Amino acid sequence: MTSDSAASNSGEAPQRGKRPEDPYSVRVISGKISAWIGRLGAVWLDGEVAQLNVRAGSRTAFITLRDTEANYSLPIVCSTDTLRAVPGELTEGARVVVHCRPEFYAQRGSFAMRAREIRQVGLGELLARIERLRQALEAEGLFAVERKKRLPFLPSCVGLITGAASAAEKDVLENARIRWPAVRFEIVHTAVQGHAAAYEVTRAVRRLDEHPTVEVIVIARGGGSVEDLLPFSDETLLRTVAAARTPIVSAIGHEPDTPLLDYVADLRASTPTDAAKRIIPDVAEEIERIAAARERLRGAVQRRIDQGYALIEQLTSRPSLADPHSMIVGRRDDIERGRERIRRAMTHSLSMERSALHSLSARVVALSPTATLARGYAVLQREDGHVVTSVDELTAGQRLSARVTDGRAELTVDDVHQSAAPTENESETT
Template sequence: MSNKSTAEEPFPVRVISQHISNYIARLGEVWIEGQIAQLNVRPGAKMAFIVLRDTSVDNSLQVTCFAGLLRMSEVAVEVGARVIVHGKFDYWQGRGSLSLRIDEIRPVGVGELLARLERLKKALAAEGLFAPERKRPLPFLPGCIGLITGRASAAEKDVVEVSRDRWPDVVFEIRNTAVQGVSAVPQVVAALEELDRDPRVEVIIVARGGGSVEDLLPFSDETLVRAISACRTPVVSAIGHEPDTPLSDLVADLRAATPTDAAKRVVPDVIAERARLAELRERSAAALRNWVERERRGLESVTSRPVLSQPHRLWQDYAEAIAEGRRRMRREVTDFVASQSSSLEHLSARLTTLGPAATLARGYAVVQRVAGPGDADVVSSIHDTPPGSQLRIRVTDGSINAAVLGVKASATASATEAAPAIAAEESSAEGATATNTASAAESGTEKE
């Protein structure tokens, strides 16, 4: 039969049902893993009906098996257990329904689950999802906290009560979701995305109480781990108790040991903060007082110095030094002037004593031969005055003009002895003048 159908030649239902049955039959036998969401075993019935759901998304599958298969299982098969089943799909053409008939069922052990989690942990770590540099700091005092937890759970009560005891004005945006089972992952992811879009929420807490490894498996699901990593808002993971470490703890920005610990680490204690503020205020006030006191002592030390306490004292000292200097300078100048005046008087007296005027006053005269107007030579020898020479004789009160009538060379010893006596009495320069004067006077006397 042709695989094409038209409005004029449609397929009958039986044909379509046959096609579906043939196609499903080609699938053959398969192994499937899932979580038992529903289990219906009626007493005395040969068949058992199971709803098998995916652990990550909200997909389910109808499964049928013989009731004896469940009774012969080594581990009790119950709702919530993760199992691996082997079977073949059957399509019931009469009802148009699909079911999986299984002939073997194996519970997934804890060891296998932990091994899978370890492999997933290594893969996510290799991508850098757990890197410390990806961790974002929490706000000091968040204005609004997003809380994802089970409805009316002890975790919700602990987080809310502890947070409000520490800071009464804290605001919560609470999203109640399933925290275990097949619907936990999609509901937590949806709540996480919703809170992350809310601009008021500054930090998100994902909280759940303790439980078995199977109960905490949703918080190690890869979908949830990647959703936490993609959040722009800081996320705090508070899943289980201290020994429990689901993968959400590793990818979150902060891991809290318990929901109570999460509240303490997200919300500051108002009493402790007020005590810290009071302590800081006291310390700052004490530091300020100490600084003021230290500066005051330093200022007192500086102002107590003479240069500031008695600033005029400096000028007085300088004034006294200047006055003393002036007195010393005046005294030294006066002494110098007096000394020089005395020296001058002595020199003047000597000059007066040794000068020509004094010599003339004692009766000597200076004889000069006048050769012409303005030309006169002192006579020191009779050879300088030939007869007829014009002479000028200087005495103490004037001068006398005379002429040489004649010369006589006699009694020169007296004149010669008189000259050294005069020279010994006077200085060398002035002695020469006195000697000339004496010679002239004696010569003049002889000439007369």
């Protein structure tokens, strides 16, 4: 019985491997690692065949499967029967999906994935995957026009992601500097095809997006086959471009099969040369536009000045401005005529009122008791001041007061006579 078994049977807590005095044996730890790795179970892997080794007379084939996006690889072990079951000839660089499970070879301390089935991914299936990804990203709104950022009019610094010493790099730099010699470039060289292209381009986009002076980023490649352009339809790259704060231009240069980068980018250029023309203004054209704009401004200002002169001449030719005193003289004459009309109206009104006053005064005088007394009449009043209007109010011996025009006389009634009614002639005489 081993010491491990004894410890297990005694019920003591295992302390092996925790102290240098009680280490694990190699076979024990190898067994534990093998058991732990075996828990993963069978999985499907997608990758690219980086290396294929089939030894003569051996029933085992060895494959190095490389990640399609990053620089990672795994060893694959399979039987030659499994390898021969793959439709078509499996070669290095082929895209495959492998059904396998992890195995740890305890005696050698090595790890590999044991392949049970290998399927070679054809171009049709790759395009189908890209189409499914395109539909998913479109549904998320990553292709929407309203989310695309506007490019700066005159970027002082342009970020360029392209292959080292490539024709695309030359086209962009030459055309941009011909159009605007002062433009600066921050260039990042990456792989533009193969398994590492998507990873390197994604990392370059993040780097340039964080650059403080880069105002626009161009991803350039001079076209290629559908397989060559697969990295530019990588989902990680597409989501990185969509999340970037800096405007990004896609200049892959391939018309028939458009990579998904063209849909996510803020601007799609047909070629690297077209990208340079789209993001960098032509200095000669801009100088011509400035000159034309100056001419238009000069003409507009001259027209406004001419219109101002014409208006001034029109205003100064009017009588009111040609002879300003005429307005004062004319208004003075109007004022004099108005004053004369007012004077005549006032004189006429006073004359009319004076005549009316004389007429009323004459009527008042005529109706006044004093005027009646002046004609020889007298007013009889009793001692209490009551005016006597009838002989019925008088009695013999009664004292009366007679008021005449220039004084008053005291009277005594001797006798009262009732007179007959006056005749018509007497009434008229009275």
